[in-house]
Amino acid sequence: MTAIKFLKRPNSGLARGALGLFALSAAALALWQAPALSAEEAVKIPPPAIDEKASSGTETAVLAGGCFWGVQGVFQHVDGVSDAVSGYTGGAKDDAEYETVGTGRTGHAESVKITYDPAKVTYGKLLQIYFSVAHNPTELNYQGPDYGTQYRSTIFAANDEQKKIAEAYIAQLGKGRLFGEPIVTTIETGKTFYPAEAYHQDFLTLNPTYPYIVYNDLPKVAALKRLFPNLYRDKPVLVMAQNKS
Template sequence: MTNPTKRSSRCNRSLMAGLLALSAIALWQAPASAAEDAVVIPPPALDEQAKPGLEKAVFAGGCFWGVQGVFQHVKGVTSAVSGYAGGSADDAVYETVGSGRTGHAESVEITYDASKVTYGQLLQVYFSVAHNPTQLNYQGPDRGTQYRSTVFTENAEQEKIAQSYIAQLDKAKLFDKPIVTTLESGKAFYPAEDYHQDFLQLNPTYPYIVYNDLPKVENLKALFPTLYSDKPVLVMAAKKS
């Protein structure tokens, strides 16, 4: 996945389908493990109050397939869309973002019911199971600034909560290295191409998904049982309805 051209070809679901299916069998039966292991962390000391209405959060943490797949299983999340944030509208195209020179990061825009789940709880999932916040400009096999760990804050309250939580986690020394997650504000989010949406849900035997992303969903279920939902919210189903 370090070569954007190779990854682009892999994203084509019709390419080498037979070979992928065969290789997936062995991976599917292998123990669940990934480069970004989950870390048990406390909830944020500073959080927003539960309130009626829908809110948005945008997180970047490596390949958006896995980050989207995790948050699609969080109770209170009504939508999780893969896309790009950090750059311009003109550059919000997968092949261009893959160059690492656009300022964009592969991101997920989460719409959530703030009466059912808080921004702080979403951050806890993000830092604990969705990605490894100590990896600078990479996640697992993916390299480049487009895979950076970034919280794109929607407002001053989100920025304050995220900043406070990063300081809290660093002080607790729960990770083996310092957190490198950056905070970026005032950046627009652009949805990714349709073939990237719901990728984990639609391709559960895809080798990359099996090794890197399904363990994240299992970790969500194990570490956050009260937040876990068996039924994922799907982007494409909503678009068709």
């Protein structure tokens, strides 16, 4: 069973055909209990000591922490988030394409652009979820079975305030030694986000029996519900629903 952790995620060709093959394993996967599948254990951590003020309107945050399927899936279940889009950040526009990013030579990281209401969930609270359940911030240039700089742990700060909050929170968590290993999350500024291909959007919701999702990502959503019950929303906000509206 452990070998399922290392199944390679599909490229565009596989995404068009291999999902049906992997779906054959759904019956076997159903025998497992989701809480026992966590490839990256959630960590209960305190909120940031420094945060933005709750205000009306919308803000955006761009976060990278391994495969964007799971990161997107987590934040789509956060109350106050109105949109969460998988994409690429850190490199050039011409290189913002899955197979090219997968070479690890583009400077891009698989990332998620989150649109949120600061009156309901602040930037600092998003970072708390990011560090706690969305990924493991102690893994340098990899997350679980995925290796390469495209899977790095990075906060793409949109402005000086976001950068200040992120820096302070990383220092706070590092001082508290809550993870057992040093936090390797970096902060990058001045980078452009490019949306990923349509077949990557809403992947967790659309493919709940896909082995990679079952093993690596569904436990993250379960951890969000357990650790952040006041922010958890059962019905995710989906990209496809946004496009249809």
